[in-house]
Amino acid sequence: MNQVCADVEALSVLIAEDGAADRLLLATIVRKQGHQVLTAENGEQAVALFAERRPHVVLLDAMMPVMDGFEAARQIKALAGEALVPIIFLTSLSEEQALVRCLEAGGDDFLAKPYSPVILAAKIKAMDRLRRLQATVLEQRDQIARHHNHLLNEQRVAKAVFDQVAHAGCLSAPNIRYLQSPYALFNGDLLLAAYTPAGDMHVLLGDFTGHGLPAAVGAMPLAEVFYGMTAKGYGLAETLREMNAKLKRILPVDMFCCALLLNLSFQRRVVEVWNGGMPDGYLLPASGGEPQPLVSRHLPLGILAPEQFDDTTEVLPLALGERLFLLSDGVVDTSDENDQLFGVERLRRVLAANRQPALLFEEVLQALDGFRGRSRDDVSLLDIEVVEPQLLSPPPVIYSDSGQSSPLDWSLQFEFRADTLKRFNPLPYLLQLLQEIHGLRAQSGALHSVLTELYSNALEHGVLGLDSALKRDARSFASYYQMRNERLQALSEGFIRVHLRVEPGPRGGRLIIEVEDSGKGFNVSKVLARPVSEQGLCGRGLNLIRRLSRRAEWVDEGRRACVEFAWEALA
Amino acid sequence: MSEIHIDRKVLSDLQEVMEDGYLQLLETFLADSEIRLSQLHGAKNADELAHAAHSFKGSSSNMGAVALAELCRQLEDRVNHGPLQGIEDLINQIDREYAAVRGLYCDERQRVSIG
Numbered sequence: 170m171n172q173v174c175a176d177v178e179a180l181s182v183l184i185a186e187d188g189a190a191d192r193l194l195l196a197t198i199v200r201k202q203g204h205q206v207l208t209a210e211n212g213e214q215a216v217a218l219f220a221e222r223r224p225h226v227v228l229l230d231a232m233m234p235v236m237d238g239f240e241a242a243r244q245i246k247a248l249a250g251e252a253l254v255p256i257i258f259l260t261s262l263s264e265e266q267a268l269v270r271c272l273e274a275g276g277d278d279f280l281a282k283p284y285s286p287v288i289l290a291a292k293i294k295a296m297d298r299l300r301r302l303q304a305t306v307l308e309q310r311d312q313i314a315r316h317h318n319h320l321l322n323e324q325r326v327a328k329a330v331f332d333q334v335a336h337a338g339c340l341s342a343p344n345i346r347y348l349q350s351p352y353a354l355f356n357g358d359l360l361l362a363a364y365t366p367a368g369d370m371h372v373l374l375g376d377f378t379g380h381g382l383p384a385a386v387g388a389m390p391l392a393e394v395f396y397g398m399t400a401k402g403y404g405l406a407e408t409l410r411e412m413n414a415k416l417k418r419i420l421p422v423d424m425f426c427c428a429l430l431l432n433l434s435f436q437r438r439v440v441e442v443w444n445g446g447m448p449d450g451y452l453l454p455a456s457g458g459e460p461q462p463l464v465s466r467h468l469p470l471g472i473l474a475p476e477q478f479d480d481t482t483e484v485l486p487l488a489l490g491e492r493l494f495l496l497s498d499g500v501v502d503t504s505d506e507n508d509q510l511f512g513v514e515r516l517r518r519v520l521a522a523n524r525q526p527a528l529l530f531e532e533v534l535q536a537l538d539g540f541r542g543r544s545r546d547d548v549s550l551l552d553i554e555v556v557e558p559q560l561l562s563p564p565p566v567i568y569s570d571s572g573q574s575s576p577l578d579w580s581l582q583f584e585f586r587a588d589t590l591k592r593f594n595p596l597p598y599l600l601q602l603l604q605e606i607h608g609l610r611a612q613s614g615a616l617h618s619v620l621t622e623l624y625s626n627a628l629e630h631g632v633l634g635l636d637s638a639l640k641r642d643a644r645s646f647a648s649y650y651q652m653r654n655e656r657l658q659a660l661s662e663g664f665i666r667v668h669l670r671v672e673p674g675p676r677g678g679r680l681i682i683e684v685e686d687s688g689k690g691f692n693v694s695k696v697l698a699r700p701v702s703e704q705g706l707c708g709r710g711l712n713l714i715r716r717l718s719r720r721a722e723w724v725d726e727g728r729r730a731c732v733e734f735a736w737e738a739l740a
Numbered sequence: 741m742s743e744i745h746i747d748r749k750v751l752s753d754l755q756e757v758m759e760d761g762y763l764q765l766l767e768t769f770l771a772d773s774e775i776r777l778s779q780l781h782g783a784k785n786a787d788e789l790a791h792a793a794h795s796f797k798g799s800s801s802n803m804g805a806v807a808l809a810e811l812c813r814q815l816e817d818r819v820n821h822g823p824l825q826g827i828e829d830l831i832n833q834i835d836r837e838y839a840a841v842r843g844l845y846c847d848e849r850q851r852v853s854i855g
Contacts, residue, residue, distance in 0.1 A: 188772060188795055188798060189771070189772045190768045190802065190803065191798060193761070193764065193765055194765060194802055197757060197761055197765075201757065232794060261794065261797060261798050282797075283750065283801045283802045284802060286757060
């Protein structure tokens, strides 16, 4: 005969049985097993007692007067709601039909007469285990729901902070069209665009590994670097190096950011491209036709150590009306129900077939819908048109200091020699310095453009000895820049001297810039005499420099450029 | 024909379970059974008869009255599935069987009260 075991938890058991002797017997058996017993004579009493005392387990006689066991079971189950109250039917009903009725009414098990205490104990124990399991499940479900809401809320807050950091930049420029999902941040998708001080545009389309908060968290420091350095006039290479180093340092080992960066100069009609792991971008010809892919040639950001990082960019010429089309990997990776990929071929066909630029996004999305059978809301698309620079108006820079502390009478000379020229871009520092001349701030854009042009001329045509005529057409363009990199790597001698002189004048002041290189020089008058259109891609942008400054001349057989800016005193 | 009226093993198990409540159990059963019998005789329709037979079957099997339980099972079966002919005969058999076991339970009751 079973004894009360030490590890049995005392439960409250409801026994509903209309036979008095049977009821007494059962109650005694259950009590001896260590449980607390409630008894009822019929179904109605059973339901009332259940509602009042909420026992853990219910033993129900199938056939009772007033309300039978089946109805009582249904009502008790309804009262129990989500919680599991095991119901064991007491029955000598052996017919299959009758047993089915028991189960349908909500019964969880049967106990046959004559009652076996051993079997009863086993059933109660098993039922109680189920009961506790259900209770645990419900509790955990509620806990999960609470955590889920908590996380959602945190994400909302994170997104609000991020939106401040990674503001839209210049995505609202008239020549830019873009599409980005509201969930982009938490898919790891990033779209940034900003004007450089010279009026060029830096654009970044990125894709962080992972989803949710981990993906979003890397985006913030990246955006800070991008916007900060772009605003200071740093080039793509330096910005890339800084972004890569930062991500490598702060992200865990298995996280990184695929990125495609563009440096668009509408003044010089060139675009510099760096693609690390993103799907091909495309250069779309002005009047339809085969798109030219901007292929990934680098590892994504945050993988390589700074010493191994490759910041080499590709430079392509641009023509008016051409467009740059960038997209995230959601497009090419879309698969249909047979696990076939949408793929690059289908995309290229859509691009080539497009006749109206304004409809390109719709055409791409429609092609995706049709292929997959469902729409996607998590792809990012970007379309930038090459326009005349006058159409774009970068917002004026807001300075935090007034005009009192402006240095007005000084000069400065730098000499950059071969080793430095290889790896250092002095422009951001020089420009930062010139920013201090408050009177010149209104011409900041022109100043940046001119200095950039002078420096690149001095380096490429002067020190590296590259023939500017090589930039005449698109094909030789690529080889020009390849040669530029090769020669720069191999550089062992040469210099560029930069001399800055600021002098006060009667009503304001003037800045004289001299840039001198160790190159062979060039035939100044010949180049200046060429018609403007010919100077387009090749030439040395001499007319641009002349246009933007007050005076510009080349002396010393073209080896030294002297450019002057002037300003009136601020009121 | 030797019938087993009461399974003695069941009785001793019951006494072990019930301990001090054994006497009360015996008395409750005897009182309960009188009610069951009158339900059997007083049944106005098939349902009531089947129900009474079913309940009596249950309680008597719990108490070890094997033959009685078997008779009740037969009655229940006959009511539900037929044939209904000669069913009064079965009820009479139940009466007689109960009379026999009642005596035995009274003896048991006396044995326990004295002991």
